[in-house]
Each structure stands twice: as C-alpha cells, then as structure tokens.
Amino acid sequence: MSYSAEEIRAALNNNELCVYYQPMYVAMTSQLKSAEALVRWVRPDGTVVSPAMFIPEAEESDLIMEIDWYVAEIVCRTLEKQNYMPQFPISVNFSRKHIREEDFAKKLTELVDRYELPHPLIEIEITESAMVVEQEMLFEWITSIRSAGFTVAIDDFGSGLSSLNFVKDIPADVLKIDKSLLSHNCEDEKERIVLESIFTFAHRLHLKTVAEGVETKEQLAFLRSCDCNRIQGYIFARPMPENDYLSLCMAHKAAEDPADILQVQSTSSTVNLLMEVVFRRYPLIIFTNLTRNTYYAMVYKNFTTTSCPSTGVFDELIVNGTNSMHPEDREIFAATFNRQNLIKEHDAGTQEIRLVTRQLGDDGIYRRVETFDYFVKSSSSDDIIAITLCQPLLD
Ligand code: C2E
Ligand code: CA
Ligand code: CA
Numbered sequence: 001m002s003y004s005a006e007e008i009r010a011a012l013n014n015n016e017l018c019v020y021y022q023p024m025y026v027a028m029t030s031q032l033k034s035a036e037a038l039v040r041w042v043r044p045d046g047t048v049v050s051p052a053m054f055i056p057e058a059e060e061s062d063l064i065m066e067i068d069w070y071v072a073e074i075v076c077r078t079l080e081k082q083n084y085m086p087q088f089p090i091s092v093n094f095s096r097k098h099i100r101e102e103d104f105a106k107k108l109t110e111l112v113d114r115y116e117l118p119h120p121l122i123e124i125e126i127t128e129s130a131m132v133v134e135q136e137m138l139f140e141w142i143t144s145i146r147s148a149g150f151t152v153a154i155d156d157f158g159s160g161l162s163s164l165n166f167v168k169d170i171p172a173d174v175l176k177i178d179k180s181l182l183s184h185n186c187e188d189e190k191e192r193i194v195l196e197s198i199f200t201f202a203h204r205l206h207l208k209t210v211a212e213g214v215e216t217k218e219q220l221a222f223l224r225s226c227d228c229n230r231i232q233g234y235i236f237a238r239p240m241p242e243n244d245y246l247s248l249c250m251a252h253k254a255a256e257d258p259a260d261i262l263q264v265q266s267t268s269s270t271v272n273l274l275m276e277v278v279f280r281r282y283p284l285i286i287f288t289n290l291t292r293n294t295y296y297a298m299v300y301k302n303f304t305t306t307s308c309p310s311t312g313v314f315d316e317l318i319v320n321g322t323n324s325m326h327p328e329d330r331e332i333f334a335a336t337f338n339r340q341n342l343i344k345e346h347d348a349g350t351q352e353i354r355l356v357t358r359q360l361g362d363d364g365i366y367r368r369v370e371t372f373d374y375f376v377k378s379s380s381s382d383d384i385i386a387i388t389l390c391q392p393l394l395d
Contacts, residue, residue, distance in 0.1 A: 003054050005061045011041050012066060018042050019074045020239035023248060024210060024232040027224050032252040034089040034123065036232065037075045038239045039067060064095040076115040078242055086249050091123040091153060099137060105144040119149030125176065127155045135166065142171050153210065158198065168205060175202045179213020186222040199226040203272050227269035284390040288314050290343050291383035303392045304359040315339060326358035326366050333357050346375045346384050368393040
C-alpha cells in the first residue's frame with residue numbers, strides 16, 4: 001500500500017511523523033559509536049508505517065525536502081535532550097533533491113546552532129544514486145557541508161551504478177556499504193573478493209566505512225577481517241523509538257576509537273598500514289609474471305617523465321622504461337632487466353637484483369633511482385613472478 005501526497009502532507013502537519021534511531025557500533029570492539037535517524041509514520045491508531053511506503057511518493061513531490069528538514073530538527077531536539085548525558089553523533093538522510101537547495105550548509109548551520117550543538121554530532125547521508133547529478137555540483141555541496149564542520153556519508157554504496165572513478169574523487173568522510181552486497185553468511189568467494197576490494201580502496205582513499213544490514217555472526221566476522229569501521233544492523237540493534245535510544249545511550253560511554261589499534265588489528269588493516277609505508281619508500285611497485293610476459297604496476301607517485309601504464313606486456317615496459325633514462329644507463333638497464341636475463345638469474349638462485357640508474361624528472365633534472373627485483377613463488381602456479389621496487393634516491 002502506498003499513500004498520496006495529500007495524506008503524507010496531512011501526516012506531516014499533524015505531527016504523525018516521528019523518528020526512530022538505529023545505533024551503529026565500532027566493528028572491532030562492539031562499542032556504541034553513532035546512530036542513524038529513520039523516519040516513521042505513527043498513525044493515530046498506533047500502527048507504524050515504514051518509510052518505504054511513503055518516501056518514494058514524497059520524493060515525487062517536493063514534500064521530501066520538508067520531511068528531511070523536519071527529521072533534522074527532531075534529531076537536534078534528541079541531541080539537546082542528551083546535553084548532560086553521553087552524546088553520540090546522529091546521521092540524517094537527505095534526499096538528493098537537496099543538492100540543488102540553495103545555501104544548504106548555511107541552513108543546516110543555522111538549525112544546529114539554534115540548539116547549540118557541536119557540528120560533528122551531525123552526519124549527512126546522501127545516497128549513491130545522487131552521483132548521477134552533475135559531479136561538480138555534488139562535490140561543491142559535500143565540500144560546503146564539510147567546511148561547516150559536519151560529516152558526510154555516501155549511503156547505499158554498491159547498490160547502483162556509481163563508477164569507481166567517480167567515487168575516487170568524492171570529498172566525503174564515510175562510505176556506507178549497501179546491504180545488498182552482503183549475503184547471509186558471506187561465503188561466496190566472489191562476493192568476498194568484491195567486498196574486500198571495496199574496503200581496501202575505501203581505506204586507501206581515507207574514507208571511513210560502515211556496513212549496513214549486518215544480521216549474522218558470519219557477516220560480522222568477515223567484516224572485521226576487512227577492517228570495516230562501523231557496523232549497523234539487526235545483529236546489534238533495530239531502529240528504535242527515541243526513549244529506548246536515550247536509555248541505550250545512558251548505558252554506554254561515548255566510544256573512543258580503540259586506544260591501541262594494534263590490539264584489535266585485523267590482518268587486512270595491518271597489510272594496509274604496511275602498504276602505506278612501503279609506498280612512501282617505493283612509489284613505484286611492479287608485479288611481473290616473467291613466464292607470461294605480463295605485469296601489473298602500482299604507481300603511488302610517478303617520478304619520471306615516462307608514464308607507466310598499470311598493466312601490459314613486460315618486454316614493452318622495459319623498452320619504454322629507457323625513454324626517461326640517462327643515455328649512458330640504458331644499456332646496463334636493458335641487459336639487467338630484460339626478461340631472459342631475469343629468468344636466468346632466477347634459475348641460478350639469485351635472491352635480489354639491484355641497479356641504480358639516472359632518470360629524468362618532470363623538472364628536466366636527472367635523479368638517481370634505485371631498482372630492486374625480488375623473485376617470488378606463486379602459490380597457484382609454477383610461473384616465475386618478480387616484484388620490482390623503485391625508489392628515487394636523495395642525492
Ligand atoms: P537506508 O538509509 O538505507 O536505511 C537503512 C534501512 O535498512 C532502514 O530501513 C533500516 O531499518 C534497515 N535495516 C537496518 N538494519 C538492517 C538489517 O540488519 N537487516 C535488514 N534487512 N534491514 C536493516 P527503513 O527504516 O525502512 O528505511 C528505508 C529507507 O527509507 C532508508 O534506507 C532511507 O533511504 C529512507 N529513509 C528513511 N528515513 C528517511 C528520511 O528521514 N529522509 C529520507 N530522505 N529518506 C529516509
Ligand atoms: Ca541511510
Ligand atoms: Ca543505506
């Protein structure tokens with residue numbers, strides 16, 4: 001059953017719309033961290049109507065604009081009631097229509113200041129489907145909200161068509177991973193690969209992550225192994241009326257992020273930290289399958305005038321690699337890093353190959369670059385794999 005715009009308008013005017021709160025928890029420690037405000041229509045006879053029954057209609061008209069601001073105001077009142085109690089940030093859903101609202105950030109600031117609340121207590125959720133609007137407009141909208149001290153989350157990530165290319169530049173704080181990406185116990189290998197990759201790129205782009213719709217122990221265990229930051233879902237709590245939420249907050253101390261992250265470190269977060277450091281030292285890392293003549297490069301920062309495509313044919317990479325090299329170094333470079341020579345070295349049991357060459361930078365100056373090659377064994381085949389680490393030397 002769905003409702004007409006007139007019925008929804010009447011509900012809004014008669015104060016029949018109210019707000020439920022669904023807590024979110026720190027994934028690693030299960031401490032309360034924040035909550036999401038979710039609108040409900042409580043009819044005079046006490047029945048509770050889910051937003052799925054009226055939000056789509058409200059989106060059709062501009063009623064959604066009023067509903068969202070109404071919810072935001074109720075959230076401020078709830079936070080005001082917590083003034084002398086533990087307070088947790090609350091996320092408010094804003095329809096993508098607000099992206100075109102003039103002075104959105106100013107209006108939000110005025111509202112929150114009227115209740116004298118610290119801005120970091122409010123997080124704005126905007127759904128991924130909003131990404132189809134003009135990129136520049138969306139980015140400006142997000143930036144203006146963040147400049148005013150609020151945080152911004154991209155909701156329902158993975159549910160629609162947003163391209164990774166788009167997300168890579170998004171100036172948001174938080175990525176909320178859509179529940180449709182999580183199956184009952186995350187046992188499908190491909191699903192795990194997709195999720196692991198999303199968490200890896202989110203962390204590397206310095207976005208916090210929230211998994212929503214978490215219902216089972218298996219999902220929770222898997223999300224912890226991915227180093228997910230926050231969990232929202234029935235496994236911890238369902239959306240609840242304000243009074244229940246206030247009692248819940250009373251029972252919890254404000255959750256600090258764990259003081260010693262190493263104590264709750266998952267394997268993937270350790271690897272992420274390690275990668276940060278490795279990249280700092282070696283801004284170009286190349287994985288080569290010497291047997292198949294293919295490579296995959298991870299370029300953190302390019303420091304030569306030759307660009308390095310992220311994948312391709314290894315023999316061609318070596319030929320192109322000499323373009324930015326000092327003419328006197330080309331011969332030794334080509335002799336050392338040609339595939340036949342590397343395979344020969346591998347077969348002879350060489351552990352490490354090191355070479356220093358001079359590379360031309362964008363500023364027209366040659367700098368010394370140290371290149372290391374290490375051979376590794378692939379666990380799944382007999383192919384010979386080499387990992388190359390390149391590091392500009394400070395002269
Ligand atoms: P959403 O923003 O993705 O909110 C999360 C929805 O997932 C909520 O449904 C929540 O009750 C549900 N959920 C949470 N944990 C679980 C779980 O473990 N399993 C399952 N199966 N579901 C879970 P809800 O409250 O029915 O809200 C539906 C949608 O309505 C929201 O999706 C949001 O898009 C929209 N909505 C709700 N309140 C507002 C609002 O104030 N403004 C706007 N613009 N949209 C709202
Ligand atoms: Ca949401
Ligand atoms: Ca969502």
